[in-house]
Amino acid sequence: MKNKVYIQDVTLRDGMHAIKHSFGKEILTQLAIALDQAGVDAIEIAHGDGLSGSSFNYGFGKHTDKEWLSGIAEQLQNAVLTTLLLPGIGTIEDLKVAKDLGVKSVRIATHCTEADIAIQHIAEARKMGLDVGGFLMMAHMNTPKNLAKQAKIMEDAGAHCVYVTDSAGALLMHEVEERVDAFKLELNSDTQIGIHCHHNLSLGVANTIVAMEKGAYRLDASLAGMGAGAGNSPLEVLIAVLNKMGVEHNCDLFRLMDLADDIIRPMQERPVRVDRETLSLGYAGVYSSFLLHAEKAAKKYGLDTRDILVELGNRKMVGGQEDMIVDVALDMHKKVNHD
Amino acid sequence: MDKVKVAIIGSGNIGTDLLIKIIRQSDTLSVAAFVGIDPESDGLKRAERMGIKIISSGVDGLINTEEWDDIKIIFDATSAKAHLYNWEKIKTYTEKKIIDLTPAAIGPYIVPPVNLSTLHHENNVNMVTCGGQATIPMVYAVSRVARVKYAEIVASIASKSAGPGTRANIDEFTETTAKAIESIGGAERGKAIIILNPAEPPLVMRDTIFTLSEIVDRQLIINSVNQMVEDVRKYVPGYELHQEIQFEIIDEENPIYIENLGMCHGLKTMIMLKVKGAGHYLPEYAGNLDIMTSAAKITAEMLVNMQ
Numbered sequence: 314m315k316n317k318v319y320i321q322d323v324t325l326r327d328g329m330h331a332i333k334h335s336f337g338k339e340i341l342t343q344l345a346i347a348l349d350q351a352g353v354d355a356i357e358i359a360h361g362d363g364l365s366g367s368s369f370n371y372g373f374g375k376h377t378d379k380e381w382l383s384g385i386a387e388q389l390q391n392a393v394l395t396t397l398l399l400p401g402i403g404t405i406e407d408l409k410v411a412k413d414l415g416v417k418s419v420r421i422a423t424h425c426t427e428a429d430i431a432i433q434h435i436a437e438a439r440k441m442g443l444d445v446g447g448f449l450m451m452a453h454m455n456t457p458k459n460l461a462k463q464a465k466i467m468e469d470a471g472a473h474c475v476y477v478t479d480s481a482g483a484l485l486m487h488e489v490e491e492r493v494d495a496f497k498l499e500l501n502s503d504t505q506i507g508i509h510c511h512h513n514l515s516l517g518v519a520n521t522i523v524a525m526e527k528g529a530y531r532l533d534a535s536l537a538g539m540g541a542g543a544g545n546s547p548l549e550v551l552i553a554v555l556n557k558m559g560v561e562h563n564c565d566l567f568r569l570m571d572l573a574d575d576i577i578r579p580m581q582e583r584p585v586r587v588d589r590e591t592l593s594l595g596y597a598g599v600y601s602s603f604l605l606h607a608e609k610a611a612k613k614y615g616l617d618t619r620d621i622l623v624e625l626g627n628r629k630m631v632g633g634q635e636d637m638i639v640d641v642a643l644d645m646h647k648k649v650n651h652d
Numbered sequence: 653m654d655k656v657k658v659a660i661i662g663s664g665n666i667g668t669d670l671l672i673k674i675i676r677q678s679d680t681l682s683v684a685a686f687v688g689i690d691p692e693s694d695g696l697k698r699a700e701r702m703g704i705k706i707i708s709s710g711v712d713g714l715i716n717t718e719e720w721d722d723i724k725i726i727f728d729a730t731s732a733k734a735h736l737y738n739w740e741k742i743k744t745y746t747e748k749k750i751i752d753l754t755p756a757a758i759g760p761y762i763v764p765p766v767n768l769s770t771l772h773h774e775n776n777v778n779m780v781t782c783g784g785q786a787t788i789p790m791v792y793a794v795s796r797v798a799r800v801k802y803a804e805i806v807a808s809i810a811s812k813s814a815g816p817g818t819r820a821n822i823d824e825f826t827e828t829t830a831k832a833i834e835s836i837g838g839a840e841r842g843k844a845i846i847i848l849n850p851a852e853p854p855l856v857m858r859d860t861i862f863t864l865s866e867i868v869d870r871q872l873i874i875n876s877v878n879q880m881v882e883d884v885r886k887y888v889p890g891y892e893l894h895q896e897i898q899f900e901i902i903d904e905e906n907p908i909y910i911e912n913l914g915m916c917h918g919l920k921t922m923i924m925l926k927v928k929g930a931g932h933y934l935p936e937y938a939g940n941l942d943i944m945t946s947a948a949k950i951t952a953e954m955l956v957n958m959q
Contacts, residue, residue, distance in 0.1 A: 377909075639922065
């Protein structure tokens with residue numbers, strides 16, 4: 314057997330994007346328990362945009378983060394309960410609440426050039442005794458070398474692990490390799506490297522594997538890929554591949570397959586898959602979470618979702634700027650009516 | 653009338669931009685001292701070249717300078733922590749007023765077109781945040797014609813315009829802005845989001861304001877917002893409504909769930925702004941800098957005129 318890897322499930326956080334943050338408390342609890350029994354190392358729970366993401370801009374959750382998180386930690390046997398925080402959206406106060414509910418690990422996420430806004434949150438999370446990951450989103454928008462410098466800022470602030478986060482599902486396999494290589498050169502050898510993919514170019518699993526082969530230890534995945542855009546690296550598929558490669562992990566493949574097909578897929582009103590809209594996200598390098606918001610705007614203003622997504626890419630919009638989807642749609646709507 | 657003498661503490665982006673604004677544009681104020689702690693800072697060097705008296709030993713140096721007795725108003729553009737120190741030193745001089753541009757917020761919040769006229773007797777007033785100065789007038793414009801249950805603002809600024817102070821304490825932005833959306837904007841509950849965008853060339857500041865209010869005639873909201881935009885433009889010429897105001901009814905059958913408020917329905921209003929800076933210290937993309945310093949300057953000028 315080869316080196317062991319750390320599998321973090323993101324179904325109950327990134328998966329929120331696919332169903333407009335509408336996970337019910339009961340099904341979320343059942344899934345967390347089932348994922349624990351199926352052997353994942355960590356389970357991330359929050360609004361899709363992290364703690365306090367519930368808003369007009371990102372969509373209101375069916376529950377608050379507090380409601381989703383409460384009572385879960387007590388029911389997990391092995392898996393670490395984790396959450397996500399984006400500085401600028403959530404605050405250290407939100408993290409304290411999550412910690413009191415039993416969260417043991419957190420990822421602090423910033424755009425790939427703005428790591429210094431997370432220094433305070435990473436340091437405070439460490440003071441609280443949490444395991445801390447730094448999450449560098451939209452990693453395709455920075456060069457490998459400069460991304461690694463940003464990773465170093467997070468490491469210096471106290472992160473145990475730093476992630477290459479391909480939020481747009483835009484990275485090709487060699488581009489993932491270059492970023493993980495750059496991290497290895499820049500970071501201390503005891504800092505772990507993580508990989509978080511989106512499947513918009515059908516490379517979710519392949520990119521996760523090449524990152525692992527270059528030294529990434531923490532791998533993100535979700536049941537049936539349940540996540541923003543075309544979803545994440547599908548957990549059950551990733552585990553099947555790791556089995557065939559002889560990589561050691563704790564997961565039970567068939568249990569995960571059953572959860573993916575029996576529970577998750579029927580929940581998806583809009584299928585999570587590579588289609589013209591989600592492929593456009595990866596192709597244009599656009600934040601995957603924009604998908605459902607862009608589809609809503611396209612419908613309301615009589616436009617093609619792809620045109621909106623491509624224009625958002627042209628305008629260099631970054632994660633969190635969901636309000637600019639309506640802005641773009643209104644500009645395009647005016648232009649169409651004018652011509 | 654002789655110009656009223658003021659001092660600026662803090663030689664970073666905000667202090668330097670404010671300095672340039674007062675020198676170029678103010679008929680009522682003159683800068684008697686520009687105060688920093690690093691004689692090598694770009695701000696202090698620039699002020700010296702412009703012939704302004706500079707002090708590189710902080711508030712203590714300012715109080716010991718011969719101009720101190722004549723200075724009526726002090727702008728503090730340092731940090732929340734430094735402001736606590738500065739205020740301890742200055743507050744014994746009860747005839748002087750301090751305008752706090754840090755997130756310390758010892759004194760009441762001021763958003764000039766909303767509540768300045770009620771606060772002229774205060775000795776320490778706080779300018780909230782750049783995002784607050786841009787968005788709270790809009791929240792107030794809605795809340796003065798319709799009861800607002802919830803207001804949320806999204807401020808997008810160019811990475812280049814966010815100085816080290818902002819970056820080191822981004823929670824101060826979200827928390828202070830949210831509080832002022834409630835206490836000054838008039839929303840029952842407020843939420844603030846800030847996004848840094850590193851695009852090159854840098855993008856001009858954008859602000860989006862969402863409110864959930866009781867259902868009223870939309871024209872009342874449109875008129876109130878347009879009037880308020882005009883009021884802000886008097887001191888921030890680059891402030892503009894970038895799109896038509898968008899409305900949506902959130903009906904009782906499909907309510908939204910808002911933390912601490914429960915299930916809510918009503919009229920959703922979405923206001924999209926663009927705030928172009930005057931290009932005094934940083935280029936015009938830095939509308940966030942411009943709106944903060946312009947609000948501080950008009951506050952000082954109105955305090956002078958009210959006396």
